[in-house]
Amino acid sequence: MSINGKEIETKFLEYVKKIGAYNEALALIYWDLRTGAPKKGVNQRTEVIGVLSSELFELSTSEQLESYLTVLSEESIQMELSPITRKTVAEMKKDFDRNKKIPAQEYKEYVMLQSKAESVWEEAKEKADFALFQPYLEKLVEMNKKFIEYWGHKNNKYDVLLDMYEPGMTVAVLDEVFSNVRDKIVPLVHKIAESSHKPSTAFLYQHFSQENQEAFSLEVLKQVGYDFDAGRLDQTVHPFATGINPGDVRITTKYDESDFRVAIFGTIHEVGHALYEQNISKDLIGTPLCSGTSMGIHESQSLFYENFVGRNLSFWKHNYETLKSYTSGQFDQVSVEDFYRAINESKPSLIRIEADELTYPLHIMIRYEIEKGLFDGDLQVKDLPKIWNEKYQSYLGVVPENDGEGVLQDVHWAGGSFGYFPSYALGYMYAAQLKQVMQKDIPEFDDLLEQGQLLPIKEWLNEKIHRYGKMKKPLEILKDVTGEGLNAQYLIDYLYNKYSDVYQLEQ
Amino acid sequence: MSINGKEIETKFLEYVKKIGAYNEALALIYWDLRTGAPKKGVNQRTEVIGVLSSELFELSTSEQLESYLTVLSEESIQMELSPITRKTVAEMKKDFDRNKKIPAQEYKEYVMLQSKAESVWEEAKEKADFALFQPYLEKLVEMNKKFIEYWGHKNNKYDVLLDMYEPGMTVAVLDEVFSNVRDKIVPLVHKIAESSHKPSTAFLYQHFSQENQEAFSLEVLKQVGYDFDAGRLDQTVHPFATGINPGDVRITTKYDESDFRVAIFGTIHEVGHALYEQNISKDLIGTPLCSGTSMGIHESQSLFYENFVGRNLSFWKHNYETLKSYTSGQFDQVSVEDFYRAINESKPSLIRIEADELTYPLHIMIRYEIEKGLFDGDLQVKDLPKIWNEKYQSYLGVVPENDGEGVLQDVHWAGGSFGYFPSYALGYMYAAQLKQVMQKDIPEFDDLLEQGQLLPIKEWLNEKIHRYGKMKKPLEILKDVTGEGLNAQYLIDYLYNKYSDVYQLEQ
Structure with missing residues (x-):
């Protein structure tokens, strides 16, 4: 040079x-x-x-x-x-x-709008009053449309927004995978609703002290290979993980003494994010590449741990006795199989962040369809409450009583984050695809879980994904690891198998 | 304008x-x-x-x-x-x-020297090897002398350094007060050493759980008026207080389960600093005035609380039962008066930060005399170990076994902080002067302590000192509050009265 x-x-x-x-x-x-x-x-x-x-x-x-x-x-x-x-x-x-x-003046205006919109949204949600929020949401959509023009777009305008969170992702790809999910998951949700083999769950809600939940969470964190010399666990209202640098990746969780699942699965979810950030190559420190490559791949790591590890029967075969030792005896009469069925209960619900593994993708799909309509179709902001409720009725069979628990439930749009939601569903699909390949490389996956030997799993993910940071784009990682592109079929198969088992459905 | x-x-x-x-x-x-x-x-x-x-x-x-x-x-x-x-x-x-x-190149060199000197000092202290540290200390002194020339000086060179920590303080003033202290305190220390009325102290060292020490510390913090909405208490190896802004003033303490005094008096000391920073006028936020006016005045606040409040018999008349309730009974046979005598034990010792209220000023005086000699006299760095030991023998009657517990004990010089030590002693003297005036304004001082009503004391300090931040210089505050300049006599009187009582000396 x-x-x-x-x-x-x-x-x-x-x-x-x-x-x-x-x-x-x-x-x-x-x-x-x-x-x-x-x-x-x-x-x-x-x-x-x-x-x-x-x-x-x-x-x-x-x-x-x-x-x-x-x-x-x-x-x-x-x-x-x-x-x-x-x-x-x-x-x-x-x-x-x-x-x-973006002209500096417009950017400034937009930042102020975001901040104002978030506080109006908070009030609107509280009062379940969409009309209050509507003009701000309209302005946010309008400004984003203008930005898309500044930035330029080839096919769909919405692609430009998707690309911000998931580089390379497009409406063409998502339409296909979501239609697949819709066609397969919606009937499964209905079948489960009619199943007569529902798990008992009352024991889940008995008192479990915060102190003991924390002690158990710490044991799980050690088991999965979280490095406490490069992190710490704290408590917050909304759990999160933050990679300040690869040697300092902190997680938080929240405790509900009437429902230990909040802390345990919250912690396992966040540690999935944290293991990603802790294991990015040190060579990338000080560059913008030293971070997860996309929202979707990040979410694939947290969901991998939450669902494929944390909601797996083998994981609990190893950990159930330990969990019991921290309780006041509420699980003494519950077999590990019944416990496993209970923590995998599926029930259509209104609130995304409380949804179970099976219905969660449907919540995302609804938001995806709405966002797409706002930017590429002829959907109007003023019609969102009606459309929202119709879609919840159609996909999940439930209808919000008011917009506070409906269209106003998420903060994302108030912050101007359009194109973000699909990452959550992509994370599920990526995770299922990765699991499929990992199963081939580590055929003893379930045995390892049953023995509490989780390090080979972490090392596989370190090797295939984590260390690259942003050196590889999300679809590049997917291709390199799985040999194919986004494919919803693995998630669908996984959910069918799992829920047929949990609800004893005939296949 | x-x-x-x-x-x-x-x-x-x-x-x-x-x-x-x-x-x-x-x-x-x-x-x-x-x-x-x-x-x-x-x-x-x-x-x-x-x-x-x-x-x-x-x-x-x-x-x-x-x-x-x-x-x-x-x-x-x-x-x-x-x-x-x-x-x-x-x-x-x-x-x-x-x-x-200071020429940029020299400043850079100095910053690097400081950092290097600190790590060498650490090793030298560990190995009790002054020779290792000597060349760095020589270079630090030399560069500081050069800086003093750049900055310019009127009388003593050392004044320039004193002024950095205590604006307006001079060798002329300090010589007088320290000679006063030397003449009065040294004989008192000797008298006490010969006293036959030594307090029993064995019960101080019995096990006291960290959890309970923390609970008691929190009660004391509330009592003195520390605002937890503008602060928090954490644990560190070396306790400190930090005013990040007046709405965020954090303190830390350390726990020793074999000596609860470390945490309790450490916490009371730090909260004295914290009350200062929490109560600076909000008008000063965002300016460099939004902080304590000098090291000495800051220390006067921490020492006021530690000694005039925390080591006061009336304070313990209120708090002793609470303290007892957190212990496993080690104080059950100990009267509050005997407890008070025990926590006020005075014994010449080698280590400054472990010294008691009475001997502490002598530790400072030794450092002051050495610093003055380095900058204004003909003291050589190479002679410091010998001089150090002679002064300890002469003022305190104890001699270090090695330089690790002698001349190498403090980090200050390794960091290039010459002129800092006197602030600690000034804090004592200021505190005694302030107490004298407060006693006139609040004649029921001891009654308030006995009732656990400490807010009027805090408000007096808020009003007279805290709110001003750096709007007033230290000697200006002293003059405005007490009507006079620095006067060691109040501290001397206080120590005489207190220790005559504790050791039942004839006056």
């Missing part, structure tokens, strides 16, 4: 590191705000976030950065860059172009 | 706010590092600290700032500035001038 190119590469990487440092400081501030920052300090902390975010925005849109990106994108120089620098340039350029194409 | 002046004032205050935001982010990062950040993330966190600190240094030495300070220091504009802006300009200008006078 020319000496000049080398010099610019070094300077560029320094610059990128600086951006990384601001992101890391902000990640810590957010973690702190959610885990125990004293409430009287929050206003001033918000000012600090404002200062650091502005600085970050300036760094991400500066002429300095532009000139680095221009030079480093030249073909002659590209060839000589390290693979990490090359990917870093591509990643930064994508963000830079996105940011630059 | 001219429109231009007004505009610059606004811009300047925005600029200052930005500096405040970086400081706040760094304060949070340091708190996190000390309270539970996963150890594998620390290296990368250090990079983040580096980026934010460099940015902060640039902001504090920029031409932009210089031009604001130049305009706002003009007499015609000064007159029209708000008092807060005026003080802010003075404060920023002082720092700016200090920073600017």
Whole structure:
């Protein structure tokens, strides 16, 4: 490489590191705000976030950065860059172009709109009053449509939004997989509703002290291979995992003493995210590649652990006695098989975040169809409550009593996050596809669970997925690991097998 | 004010706010590092600290700032500035001038030296090997001498260093008060050593569970008026208080199950600092004035609570039964008076941070005399171990077995902090002076303690000291509250009265 190119590469990487440092400081501030920052300090902390975010925005849109990106994108120089620098340039350029194409004034207006819309949404949800929120949602949709024009689009406009969360994902692909899911899952949900072999679940709701739930959660975290020297467990209202850097990946959970599943499955879900972030290659530290490659792949890791590990009979064959030792005896008369059936109960419900494994994809599909209609069809914001209720009736057989538990239930749209929801369903499908391949590589999967030997599973995921960070795009990972593209059939098969067993259905 | 002046004032205050935001982010990062950040993330966190600190240094030495300070220091504009802006300009200008006078290359070299010296000091202390540390200490002293030349000095060179921690403090003042302390305290220490009325203390060292120590500490924190909505209590190896902003002032403590005094008096000490930071006027948020005015005044608050409240018989008359209720009965046969004598035991010792109330000032005096000798006398670094040991023998009657528990015991010099130690002793003297005046304003002081009514005490300190932040200089506060300057006599009288009582000495 020319000496000049080398010099610019070094300077560029320094610059990128600086951006990384601001992101890391902000990640810590957010973690702190959610885990125990004293409430009287929050206003001033918000000012600090404002200062650091502005600085970050300036760094991400500066002429300095532009000139680095221009030079480093030249073909002659590209060839000589390290693979990490090359990917870093591509990643930064994508963000830079996105940011630059929106006029600064409109961007500012949009940020203010988001913040205002979120607080209006909160009130609207509380009062179950969609009319209150409607003008804000309309404006958010309108501005996003305008942004899509700035950014440019080939086929569907909605593809542009999908690509933000799941690079490479399109309406064409999703239409096919969701129609598959719809055709297969909806009938299964109905069949289960009519089953006469429903699991008993009363024992799930008996008192289980927070202290003991925490102790059990910690044992599970150790078992799956979470590194406590590179993380910690705290308590929050909404559980989350945050990868501040690969040596500092924190998880939180929440405790309900009348339903231990909230903490246990919440923790297992979050540790799936955390194992991803803890095991990204250290070579990527200080670059924007040092993070999960997409929302969907991230969710595939959390759902893999939550469902394929945590809701697996073999897992409980190993852990049930330990769990019992932390309780006051409510499971003493319950066999591990009956326990397994209970924690896999499926019941159509109104609220997405409380949905079970089987019905969850339907909640996502409803949101996907609505978003697609808003951006590519002729769906109007004002009609959303009606459409929402119709779809819930049709797919799940339940109808919200009001918009608070209906169309207003999620914060995503208030924050302007359109195109985000499909990632949740993609995560399910990816997880099922990965499981299929893992089963071939590790045929003793269930035996390992039964022995509490979970490290080979983690190592397989480290090797195939985690270490790459953003070095590979989501569909590239999927292709490299499974040899195919997105395929809903594995999830469908898994759900059929599992729920036929749990509900003793005739196949 | 001219429109231009007004505009610059606004811009300047925005600029200052930005500096405040970086400081706040760094304060949070340091708190996190000390309270539970996963150890594998620390290296990368250090990079983040580096980026934010460099940015902060640039902001504090920029031409932009210089031009604001130049305009706002003009007499015609000064007159029209708000008092807060005026003080802010003075404060920023002082720092700016200090920073600017040192050539950038030397400053960088010094920062690297500090960091290297601290790690060498750690090893040297561990191995009790002064020779290892000596060249670094020599270099640190030499560079500080050079800096003093850059900054300029009137009388004593050491004054320049004192002024960094205690604005306005001088060798002339300290010589007088310390000679007073030496003449009065040393004989008292000797008298006590010969006393035949030594308190029994064996019961202090019986097992006291961490959980119960924490519960009791929390009760004390509530009693003194610590605002938990603007703070939290955590556990660390070295206790500290940090005012991240007035709405977020966190304290930490440490627990020793064989000596509950470590946690209890540590907590009471730190809450003295915290009450100061929690009660600074909200008007000062976002300016460099929003912090305690000096190390000495800060220490006066922590020592006021630790000694004048926490080691007071009346305080324990109220709290002793509660304390007992948290123990396994070790105090059941001990009267509150005997308990009081035990926690006020005085014994010459080698380690400053473990010293009692009476001997502590002597530890400080030794360090003061050595620092003064290094900068204004002909003391050589190589002679410090010998001088250290001679002074310990002469003032305290004890001699370290090795330099690890002698001259190498404190980190301060390794960090280049010369002139810092006297603040600790000043804090004692200030506290005694303040107590004297408070006693006049609140003659029922002891009754309030006995009733557990500590809020009037906090409010008095809020009113007289806390709210001002850095709006008043330390000696200005002292003068405004007590009507006089630094006067060691109050501390001496207090110690004489207290220890004559505890050791039943004839006066």
